[in-house]
Amino acid sequence: MHTAEKIRKLGFKRWYERALLEGHAYLVxxxxxxxxxxxxxxxxxxxxxLGQVLVGVAVGGLGVGVCLFSWQRYHRILILAEHLGAGATCGRCGHYARFGLIGSGGSDMDDPREQPQERGPIWLHVKCRECGNEWVI
Structure with missing residues (x-):
């Protein structure tokens, strides 16, 4: 499920909390x-x-692979959460994360198959539930 769909389903605050938990699980x-x-x-x-050396090399390589993959996912998730969280406050009434999602675009950071250079920045077109102000995150 892509980021916009998750936000639409869960709401921004709950999505943000889950993104932080997921990101820190990758850090651990x-x-x-x-x-x-x-x-x-x-x-x-x-x-x-020789057998023990080969096992050691395999275990070490596996550890390095897990470490690199997890760090990359942690970094992607936190960059996305920070980007969207920074723009989640209504400019008119000042409420944080009290908006409905109208539309979205850009390429999603949730898809690990996409390379960073293929992605454009994700954006969300939102409308404040309190005052009706619309803005783009």
Missing amino acids: TCFLGMIVAIAGIEVVGGRQG
Whole structure:
């Protein structure tokens, strides 16, 4: 489900909270990947045989892969949440995240298959529920 659909379904505040939780779960996974990579390096350092060295290299490589993937997802999710959260306050009445979604555009950061250079910035056309003011985030 893309970001605009999630915001429409959950509301902005709930989506924002979930994005922060998901992003920080990826950060914790990144740290766990670092621990696994260090454990793999430790196994390789023991050099008790070719089999153990290969296992250490495989475990270390897996840890590095998990770490890199998790860091990339953490970074993407937090950049998107920060971008949308910065514009979520109505300029007329000052209410935060009290808007309905009218439209959206741009490429979505939620799709990990898209490369960063292929994405344009995501934007949301919103309308304040309190005063009716419309703006684009």
